[in-house]
Amino acid sequence: MKDGIDGVTIRTDANTSVLTIDSFNPDTHVGEIICKAENDAGEVSCTANMATYTSDMFSESESDAQAEDAGMDDTTEISERESLPEEPPQRCPTPVMAPKFITKLKDTRAKRGHSAVFECVVPDTKGVVCKWLKDGKELELIARIRVATRTGPEGHITQELHIDDVHPEDAGKYTVVVENSAGTDVCEATLNILEALEKKPEPKAPEFIIKLQDKNVKVNENAVLECKVTGTPAPKITWFHEQEEIRSSSKYTIETIDEVQRLTVIKTEKIESGSYRCVAENEAGKAETTSRLAVFTPNIAPTFTKPLSDQTTSIGEKAIFACSVTGTPQPHVEFFCGNTRLVTSSEVAVEHDASNTHWRLVIHSTSRSSFASYRAVATNDEGSSTSEAALKEKTSAPKMEKGLKATSVKEKDTVRMEVKVAGGEPDEVKWTKDGKPVLADGRIHFEEKPDGTYALIIDDAKPEDAGNYAVEVKNPAGSDSSSAPLTVEKGKPAPKMDKGLKATSAKEKDTVRMEVTVAGGKPDEVKWTKDGKPVVADGRIRFEEKPDGTYALIIDDAKPEDAGNYAVEVKNPAGSDTSSAPLKVEAATAAPKFTKGLEPVEVKENQPLSQSVTVTGTPAPKVEWFKDGSPVLVDGVHVICKSTAEGQHSIVIDKATKKDAGAYTVKASNPVGSALSQAQFAVVKELTAPHFLQALPFETEVKQGETATLSVHVEGEEVEIKWMRDGICLVSTSSGRTHEVKQAPGKYQLVIDAVDEQDVGTYTCTATNRAGADKTVGNLKTPKYGFERIPDETTAPLFVEPLQETIVTEGETVKLTCKVNPESKPEIKWFKDGQPIAAPSSTLVDGVITLSIANASSKDVGKYRCEAVNTAGKAATEAPVMLQYGVQKYTQEEFSSGLSFTKLLSDQRVEVHGRLRFEAKLQGFSEQNVRIQWTKDGGRVPPEATICAQKDGTLTLVIDDFIAGQEGAYKCTATSLLDATTCWTEARLINPGAMRAAATGKDGPPEFVELLHSCTIEVGKTAFIRCKVTGSPRPSLKWTKDGKDIDVNRVRSDFADDGTITLSIDGVTHADSGEYRCFAENEYGSAWTEGPIVVMDIGAPRPPGEAPDFLQPVRPATVYEGETAVLEGQTCGIPAPAIKWYKNGKEIQQDDRHKIESLADGIQRLTVSRCTTSDTDEYRCEATNEYGDVWSDVTLKVNPKPAEDAVSIAAFTRRPPSSSPFRKSASPRRPRTLASIVRRPATSPAPRAPRLRSRWPRWAKRRS
Incomplete structure (x- = not known):
């Protein structure tokens, strides 16, 4: 069969294929239909039989439905006429098809002691019987060998044979036979037993670790009984109902899933209630568990299908209340009058039909007391229901027995006007005054008494209450009325405006006074409103009252929103009066002013160009755009201008061209004045690098x-x-x-x-x-001699990249690199301290020469020289290798090598662009045996510094043109290469200009108040990094990436008025990954901060956390002896990082002098109590989590008492331990990562500025 032929439609989606026959034709479609699926690995098929279905046949489901319909009975209504009897439906059997396997058995292998399952699928055909055989003989089903049947959603039946704890004798050929009256089908498969080589476990008696629980279920619901049993070998399970053994059948399903035993009773009946027992038995023993199953018919709470209804009758007549009720079990109905239960007597009768469905209460002869409320209460085991109704008398018309009387009262008295009504009870009592309805309002209310008295009561009578009052009483039988006048004598006079409000005009921030003068009676209430809403006093708005009857509203610091229509109302019980007038408040005016103006911008051709300004002014200024003096043509497509209510105005040029370049001006004007902002917009051509x-x-x-x-x-x-x-x-x-x-x-x-x-x-x-x-x-x-040329065949070596000074940490692998002209093809020789290096680990690739030194130690310190030699000549380059030294302070008494400073460094005060010279003198200096190292703030000195060491031990550092940012602590360290003795001297370079700026409090050097943080972004998106700087005059900015100036054509840098700096990169690539640094500099100093940008592939998984960072670096501190020092910074990271503090590389432990705190908001604090001069040192706060780490280094300085203006630093020496003269890191360090350092210029002698070191996230791959 093919899709689209003979009315056949085939749709295959994922693993489902559907065959639809739109127009069934018995000649074409009756028979066996096969669905076949195949791929390279094999094929599978299933079959179904198609037969003709005639209109005179009922399906099983239809037959059942008709049977249900025939048994339905309406118990909620009583029909007054009988319907004609219906003919019972004729039922024909469904045609029966011979069974045929959809899925056959498959050969199975199982280890001894494990389980084996055979499974086949057959159509859900009526009357199918399934029989299992082993080796040609009918299979005996025991607890270990059982059969299960499952009905699937497609109308198929799955037949399963489960063999638990397989034995060797279970191996053989298994056959399943399915048959019904129309035919038979057979399939077979083989079970192979694999002998396990495992050691047979020790027998263990069965034990129920979860026992059976009692259960209650409704009739026709499934009941599931479960327990869990252990034992070795797996116990044999037997189920019992009372004393009768239960076997799997259409009524019971027995399952074993691991150690869980489950018995399912399908569609329970009441006879299946009782005791159920599960018995587990093996060679080691026997155990059992018991529970009770209760099967009950669900009850239904009573419901009135026909409730009671109100009845009307006359005295002496018969009254009947009827109702119908349903529920399971059938409810019993009781009748009540009030709280009295009614039973059959000479006065009333309670009646019902044989089914207890229809009930009624009959009152034989109605009396006056019979007119009351009645209720029927239906009750069964599930609850009760109530229906209520009233018996009412057929009434007569009401009649006035006593009418209204003329009444006169004084003002503020209480008025009472009443009537007495006889005859029938009125359904409605209506009071009027001068023909208009009287409404109850708290002061006026109505009263009704059981004796038929009806009254109108008016409290606090007023003159306006006077008039002609009438009352009308009526019911369906008729009506009656009565009327009388009411007179109210006046009290004190009503207040009256002698002088009303006047229209008032004021300017913004003026004081407004609006007043009235009141004559007549004094008002009890004075109410001020604005535009109909009450005016509330709030400090700026207040009220005033004078003895002469003047009432005023005073508004201080008037605002435009105070304008409106004001009214005042004065009143007392005698009356009221009002007055109103408008108030106008003229808003303060201000000329336009640009708080954010245009800035020069440069974009590439076909890129969007946008600029925005922010302007203030009152009234709101009109904004116009000009280019080269002419108005900008705004077409809404190429050029778009937008404005906001907050005063922001922007221009956007889509796909800018050269014609769009020029001088742009934005003009803001209002009646008070105007303002301009100008900038040059440049559109440059897309270029490629030369x-x-x-x-x-x-x-x-x-x-x-x-x-x-x-x-x-x-x-x-x-x-x-x-x-x-x-x-x-x-x-x-x-x-x-x-x-x-x-x-x-x-x-x-x-x-x-x-x-x-x-x-x-x-x-x-x-x-x-x-x-x-x-x-x-x-x-x-030129040739060596004017008449001679060097032969062209050989080129002399020339070092195009010399060796560089190298500082490494002990234990690292050192790589010394230089580059020689490759065409010289020289022989390479290495020397250390003038001695040849035997078998150096050296390579030469394309002129690049590399010497590797593994596991560097103090023995590797020295001066290294690389020589390149060929027949045309020789070239050499040399540089020192030094290990990283920690800051060490020792006493003079420990001196042993004769190495000491006879002249110490002294603090220098140098103006910007002045000349700096530091000088010290060292005793015991020798070029061969002493290494001299200069540092600034613990790092390298500026590259502009010239360093010199003379033979007599005079050591100098000179900077000819000092610039802001070079101030700080300079240290000169001398180390003996013979015995590792170290001594040092330190002094500060101070910028007086920065000190003056700090003193005035006006201008000052740049300071980053918000640091750069890392940015992780996907390829092709826009990356943003931000920081914030202060300083006056406004600092100039410079950006670098990995130490090189940034290509300005690919990035955009914005510097907002509040000091916020934003660097954005559109369409980032992996080449944009790197460490970005922002420099800020003015005439008083400089500062910088840096952070990484990590570019990830699109869709690459991001880590669930974040590497640590310092929101605020640790600040340095200076205290005197005996005082308390606090070092504090703020960290962040997900998860929260672990914090450690170090002093000179050694971890600090909390004790009576050192307190370490880590607060919830990320504040990290180290408190040092009772400081001594020995606490002066470098301190580090390190934050670490699984995604990276970061640390911040600062100096704590403890000055001796009394404090001195100048800092004197003595020279100290000490022989370090013999194992190593160098300080090791406090913890193992991973390979080098990028660092971010925040420097701040010193304004007075102070400790070193904080240094912040950050690491790349460990999950981010650095691209080179």
Whole structure:
């Protein structure tokens, strides 16, 4: 059968395939239908039989439904006529199909002692019988071998044979036979037993660890009894009802799932109530558990299908209340009058039909006392229900027995006007005054008494209450009425406005006074309103009353929202009077002012260009945009302008072009004045970085006096060419010996006429545009003798990248790297302290020379030299290798090597751009045996510093042009390479300008009040990092990435008025991953902060937590001896990081002087009590969690008493322990990660500024 042919539709979705026959044709479609599925691994199929279904046949479900319909009975209504009897339905049997296997048995293997299951699927055909055989003989079912049947959702039956605790004798051929009156089908499979080599466990008697529980179920519900039993070997399970053994059948399902035993009684009947017992038995013993099952018919609470209804009759007549009720069991109904139960007597009769469904209460002869409320209460075991109704008398018309009387009262008296009514009870009593209804309102109310008296009561009578009052009483039988006048004599007069409110105008912030003068009676209440709403006194708004009858409303500091229509009402019991008038408040005006103006912006062609301004002014200014003096054409597509109620105005240019570039002006104007803001909008062409197609030759040789020509060919647009010799920029002039010639686009020459010795050197040509830069390097030389040239076959070695000073931590692997010109192909030699290194671990790849030193120690400290030698010459480069030293302070008495400072460093005060010179003198100095190291704030000294060590031990550090940011603590450390003795001296470089700024409190150096934090972003999205800086004058900013200036064409930096700095990068790639640093500098100093950007692949899983970070770094502290010092910072991280504190690399433990606190908000605090000078040192706060770690280093300085203005630092020496002269880290360190340091310039002699070191998240992969 195929989809779309002969009315067949086949739809296959996932693992389901549906065959639909739209127009059934017996000739075509009757028979066996096979569904076959196949793939490369094999195939499977299932079958179904299609037969013709005739209209005179009932299905089993239809037959059952008709049987149910025939047995239904309506118990809720009594029909007054009998319906005709219906013919019983004719029922025909459903045609029976021969059974056929949909899924057959499969061969099965099982280990001894395990379970085996055979399973087959057959159609749910009527009358199917299933029989199991083993080796041709009918299988005996025991507790271990059982059969289960499951009916599936598709109308299939699954037949299962379960064999628990298989024995070797269970192996063999198993056959299942399914048959009914229409036919038979057979399938078979083999069970193989695998002998287990395991040691047979020790027998253990059965034990019920969960016993059977008693259960109550409703008739026709399934009852499930469960217990759990253990034992070795697995016990045999037997179930009993009372004393009769239970076996699996259509009524009972017995299951064993692991150690859980389950008996399911299907569609319970009352006879199945009783005791159930589960018996477990094995070779080690026997156990049993018992429970009771109660099967009950569910009860239904009573319900009135026909409730009682009100009845009306006359005295002496018969009255009947009838109702119908249903419920299970059938409810019994009782009748009550009030709280008295009514039973059959000479006065009343309680009647019902044979089924107790229809009930009635008959009152034979009604009396006056019979007119009351009656209720029927239906009750059975499930509850009760109530229905109520009243018996009412057929009434007569009411009649006035006593009418109203004329009444006169004084003002404020209580008035009572009443009538007495005879005859029938009135359904309605209506009071009127002068023909209008009287309404109850608290002062006026009505009264009714059982004797038929009806009264109108008016409290606190008023003159306006006077008038003609009438009362009308009526019921369905008729009505009657009575009327009389009421007179009220007046009391004191009503208040009256002698002078009313006047229209008032005021300006914003003025004081407003609105008043009235009241004559007549004094008011009991004075009520002020504004636009109909009460005016509430709140301090700014107050009320005033004078003895002369003047009442005033006073508003201080008037606001525009105070404008409106004001009214005052005065009243007393005699009356009231009002007055109203408007108040106008003119708003204060202000000329427009830009709180945020336009800023210069540069975008690439076809990129969106947007700028926004914020302007204030009253009334709200009108904003206009101009470009190069002409109004901007706003078309809503290419150019869009937007404004907000908060005064923000923006312009957006979509897909900017060169034509959109120019000088833009935004003008804000109102009646008070106007303001302008201008900026240049630049649209630049998309450029690519320059690239040298022809580079400078590595070496060019020209005789002295001849002309040298250096040629390059560069590819790129808007390229600027710069030539340098030995790092000095060459200025080309038309008349000079050295000049540049441009031959063709991209081709440049540097021509040097009459070459002499000063022209010899390394030449660099740099090509730059906005997209980047490229450079090429070559050497110009002359022959050693004017008439001689060096042969071209061999080039002498030349180090293009020399060795660099290296500082490492003990235990690290050191790599010393330098680069030689690769075409020289030299032989490499390594030396340490002038001695050749035997079998060095050295490599040479493409000119890059690397020497590796594993597990560095103090023995590896020294001066290393690399020599490159070939037949044309020799070159060498050298640099020292030093281990990282910790800060150590020792006493003079421990001196042993003769190494000491005879002249200490002294504090220096240097203005910006002045000259700094530090000088000290060291006794015992020797170039070969003593290493000198200068540091600033524990790190490297500025690169502008010149360091010199003379033979007599004079040590100097000089900075010729001091700049802000170079201030701090400078230390000179001397270390003996013979016995590791160390001594040091320290002094401060102070910036007086920064000190003056601190003293005035106005201007000052930059300070980052919010640090950069890490940013993790997916490829292609926009990355943002933010920080916040203070300082006056406003600092200038600079950004770097991994130590290099950032390409300004790919990033955008915003500097808000509040000091917030934002760096954004659109469309990030992996190349944007790195450590970003923001520099801020003004004339008083500088500061910087840094943090990483991590770029992840799209969809890459993010960690559930965050690496630690410092929201606020630890601050340094300076105290005097005996005082308490507090070092405090704030951390964050998910999960919360573990905190450790260190002093000079040694972890601090809490004791009576050191208190460590970690607060809930991330505040970390170290408190040092009773400080001594020995507490002066470097302290570290380290935060660690599973995603990274971060630490912050600061200095605690304890000054001796009395305090001194200058800081004197003595020289101390000590021989460290013989094992190692160097301090080790407090904990093992992972490979080097990026660091972020916050520096703050010192304004007075103070400890070192905090240094913050952060790590990349451990889950982030750093791209290079």
